[in-house]
Amino acid sequence: MHRTLFAFLATVILCALSLGADTTVLPNQFGPWQAEAPARTLKMQDLGPDWAKWPNGGRVLQEAGLQRIESRTFRNGADEIALRTFVLRDPSSAYEVYTFLLTPGMKDLGLGKDSAGNDAAAVFLVGNLVVQASLPPLVKPGSLQDLLAGLQQKADSSPLPPLKSYLPEHWKIFGSEKYALGPEAFRSAMSSLGQDIGAGLAKEVGFENGVEAIFAGYRGEHGSGILLLLEYPTPQLAEQHLHHLEQALPSELKKAGATIERKASLLSLIFSPTSPEHAQAIRDEVNYDTEVTWNESAHTATDPPIVLIMFKIFIFTGLFLGIATAVGVAFGGLRVIIKRLFPGKVFDRPEDIEVLQLGLSGKKIDPSDMY
Numbered sequence: 293m294h295r296t297l298f299a300f301l302a303t304v305i306l307c308a309l310s311l312g313a314d315t316t317v318l319p320n321q322f323g324p325w326q327a328e329a330p331a332r333t334l335k336m337q338d339l340g341p342d343w344a345k346w347p348n349g350g351r352v353l354q355e356a357g358l359q360r361i362e363s364r365t366f367r368n369g370a371d372e373i374a375l376r377t378f379v380l381r382d383p384s385s386a387y388e389v390y391t392f393l394l395t396p397g398m399k400d401l402g403l404g405k406d407s408a409g410n411d412a413a414a415v416f417l418v419g420n421l422v423v424q425a426s427l428p429p430l431v432k433p434g435s436l437q438d439l440l441a442g443l444q445q446k447a448d449s450s451p452l453p454p455l456k457s458y459l460p461e462h463w464k465i466f467g468s469e470k471y472a473l474g475p476e477a478f479r480s481a482m483s484s485l486g487q488d489i490g491a492g493l494a495k496e497v498g499f500e501n502g503v504e505a506i507f508a509g510y511r512g513e514h515g516s517g518i519l520l521l522l523e524y525p526t527p528q529l530a531e532q533h534l535h536h537l538e539q540a541l542p543s544e545l546k547k548a549g550a551t552i553e554r555k556a557s558l559l560s561l562i563f564s565p566t567s568p569e570h571a572q573a574i575r576d577e578v579n580y581d582t583e584v585t586w587n588e589s590a591h592t593a594t595d596p597p598i599v600l601i602m603f604k605i606f607i608f609t610g611l612f613l614g615i616a617t618a619v620g621v622a623f624g625g626l627r628v629i630i631k632r633l634f635p636g637k638v639f640d641r642p643e644d645i646e647v648l649q650l651g652l653s654g655k656k657i658d659p660s661d662m663y
Contacts, residue, residue, distance in 0.1 A: 419447025460577030515566025
């Protein structure tokens with residue numbers, strides 16, 4: 293008995309240790325690529341100044357809720373791939389970091405739904421994970437497909453923010469997308485899109501009220517512009533911040549053609565449009581529709597015909613009225629007969645009748661005189 297209990301406890305301890313040890317995100321192997329050493333956990337100061345183009349990357353990571361950074365090197369023969377993975381609190385925060393790393397000129401690498409880079413480097417999004425990869429010259433980004441499939445099993449599968457789908461695809465400059473959940477990412481986006489003068493709008497946007505922001509640059513046949521979408525929890529908050537932003541919008545941006553419009557809970561701002569017509573053309577492409585759902589009963593094909601329903605209503609209503617009339621007449625007739633056969637014995641007995649008197653005369657009214 294003691295030997296069995298000891299074996300059971302040993303098994304439980306070993307399982308717990310194995311589960312506790314398997315906390316890394318990056319695998320030991322994917323496809324033909326083998327890890328050279330265990331994964332390392334990096335601090336933000338270990339990233340170096342060149343990990344992102346914009347200088348406030350550390351503050352953006354803190355704002356996005358960075359949990360940890362893993363680094364690992366993989367080798368396949370003489371080729372080597374260096375991977376760095378940012379583990380965020382949720383997919384929305386990961387999308388904020390992913391777009392922070394994008395720059396115009398990148399191309400879609402086909403690694404899942406969100407990936408960008410070139411032949412030497414790649415960045416892609418998997419749930420709450422953002423992966424950066426340095427690729428050797430002869431290795432194509434497609435070699436990371438096995439890694440992507442493995443990470444999808446470990447990543448948070450919650451959907452990305454709906455605001456992402458509102459951006460128009462027509463005329464959009466790939467790599468210019470910037471998503472912000474806070475003022476640090478907002479200021480970084482304004483800087484990366486050449487709109488530093490509008491960085492102060494981060495105070496008026498209302499991130500404390502749960503707003504989400506997304507930017508993108510557009511270039512069409514007749515001009516260009518930068519689109520900013522702000523989605524608020526309610527139309528009332530959107531209207532309130534519309535007035536705040538109109539007052540806080542720098543005069544330089546207004547002179548450059550910046551405009552603000554509201555549609556339900558969504559504000560759209562166009563910065564530096566080539567022309568008012570092109571600004572409106574970009575705004576008209578926004579994929580945002582409001583719907584009002586009114587839940588009320590409707591007549592379906594399986595329901596009886598409306599004529600039959602109305603006929604039954606009239607029949608049963610008439611039947612109820614007929615029964616009520618017959619019962620009333622019967623009760624009245626019975627009362628009259630009993631009063632004639634037994635006057636003052638059953639109904640209208642004098643001792644049961646009370647008369648309210650004002651006392652205007654000294655004569656008392658006899659109830660029996662009333663019949």
